Amino acid sequence: MTTQTVTVDLGTRSYPIHIGPGLLNRSELLAPFLQQGRTLVVTNETLAPLYLERVSSLSASSDTLILPDGEKYKTLHTVSTIYDRLLADKFDRNTTLIALGGGVIGDITGFAAATFLRGVNFIQFPTTLLAQVDSSVGGKTGVNHPLGKNMIGAFYQPRCVIADTDVLGSLPERELKAGLAEVIKYALINQAEFLDWLELNRPRLLDRDPGLLSEAIRVSCQQKAEIVAKDEREGGIRAWLNLGHTFGHAIETAMGYGNWLHGEAVAAGMVMASDLSMRLGWLSAADAYRIKKIIRDFGLPVAPPADIEEQQYLDIMLSDKKARAGRINFVLLQGIGKAIVSSEVEPALLGQTLQACNALCEP
Numbered sequence: 001m002t003t004q005t006v007t008v009d010l011g012t013r014s015y016p017i018h019i020g021p022g023l024l025n026r027s028e029l030l031a032p033f034l035q036q037g038r039t040l041v042v043t044n045e046t047l048a049p050l051y052l053e054r055v056s057s058l059s060a061s062s063d064t065l066i067l068p069d070g071e072k073y074k075t076l077h078t079v080s081t082i083y084d085r086l087l088a089d090k091f092d093r094n095t096t097l098i099a100l101g102g103g104v105i106g107d108i109t110g111f112a113a114a115t116f117l118r119g120v121n122f123i124q125f126p127t128t129l130l131a132q133v134d135s136s137v138g139g140k141t142g143v144n145h146p147l148g149k150n151m152i153g154a155f156y157q158p159r160c161v162i163a164d165t166d167v168l169g170s171l172p173e174r175e176l177k178a179g180l181a182e183v184i185k186y187a188l189i190n191q192a193e194f195l196d197w198l199e200l201n202r203p204r205l206l207d208r209d210p211g212l213l214s215e216a217i218r219v220s221c222q223q224k225a226e227i228v229a230k231d232e233r234e235g236g237i238r239a240w241l242n243l244g245h246t247f248g249h250a251i252e253t254a255m256g257y258g259n260w261l262h263g264e265a266v267a268a269g270m271v272m273a274s275d276l277s278m279r280l281g282w283l284s285a286a287d288a289y290r291i292k293k294i295i296r297d298f299g300l301p302v303a304p305p306a307d308i309e310e311q312q313y314l315d316i317m318l319s320d321k322k323a324r325a326g327r328i329n330f331v332l333l334q335g336i337g338k339a340i341v342s343s344e345v346e347p348a349l350l351g352q353t354l355q356a357c358n359a360l361c362e363p
């Protein structure tokens with residue numbers, strides 16, 4: 001299997017996403033993007049014993065920082081521990097920060113890179129499927145606040161992304177499925193034929209067929225790269241990438257960070273967005289059923305947890321980053337492959353969706 005490269009085209013800030021097996025051994029992919037100065041590889045205690053030595057040996061002068069593992073550590077306090085280390089060890093403006101991990105490590109390290117000395121060089125080595133298809137690409141960095149997901153952050157693009165597909169071999173099953181939720185998202189927002197491909201190849205993707213996983217990552221990154229190149233700061237179509245996220249972030253916030261995985265919350269959120277789209281008359285019942293079926297077939301939740309009240313959803317969704325002037329902005333579907341952003345949803349219809357989806361959850 002060969003290495004595939006997708007480019008995020010942002011003029012002078014363009015960067016490559018390399019995808020393929022064995023990339024953790026390929027120092028020549030990293031070398032062009034290292035500064036003259038020192039490198040700090042940031043990872044967590046789960047990944048350190050698996051991959052840290054290999055990644056830190058890719059650059060001549062590399063220090064390492066091992067953070068605790070978990071969404072609950074995606075906080076300003078953890079970012080502060082990165083600043084503490086950088087300042088105590090006198091890292092300067094020529095520093096490169098390398099994130100080795102999933103979306104949590106990538107988002108935290110990216111935010112530290114965006115803000116340390118007003119911005120230092122940043123490189124991503126994503127290790128979850130979710131990070132390889134989504135979070136390592138596009139420059140959204142940041143941390144959670146007790147009152148909302150990803151509320152503190154910055155747009156800050158990496159100089160390059162190196163997605164070694166071999167590392168997916170050690171990924172827990174539940175994390176693999178959570179990543180597949182974001183892959184399904186790309187099909188639903190913009191690429192109907194990709195949904196056919198996912199339905200056809202589902203068993204082999206779940207079996208981690210390396211060629212098919214690489215192809216799913218390439219297609220996903222290609223789509224994200226095209227959308228980000230057109231709308232880096234989410235003034236328009238980038239919001240499509242948040243399909244399922246308005247409901248999903250409410251689930252993650254209400255349940256306590258880390259109890260529902262991000263991809264699981266997005267999966268249930270996409271079913272809820274489909275239900276709402278159907279109630280608006282935009283999506284046929286057959287398409288809404290097809291969406292629910294593929295999400296269920298990939299082993300993902302199709303209903304939210306039982307414990308969230310309707311008012312709690314509304315309170316959290318109104319503080320979503322996409323909400324404006326007291327109106328929730330929803331990403332909805334006008335068909336499979338046709339996302340649309342709308343703030344014109346009647347509260348009564350939203351209430352029906354929340355009630356219908358809540359009725360589906362396990363007692």
Ligand code: NAD
Nearest residue numbers: 046102103104105127128130131134135140167170171262
């Ligand atoms: P994660 O980073 O918590 O990783 C999941 C778990 O898998 C962790 O326990 C991690 O240590 C472990 N792990 C990672 N790679 C592994 C490997 N190869 N082998 C064994 N274990 C491994 O979760 P995630 O799903 O990667 O990321 C979720 C986060 O990403 C959320 O905070 C979400 O908000 C964020 N996100 C950001 C963006 C963005 O555009 N920046 C997009 C989507 C999601």
Ligand code: GLY
Nearest residue numbers: 138140238241242
């Ligand atoms: N994951 C949504 C985005 O990057 O815009």
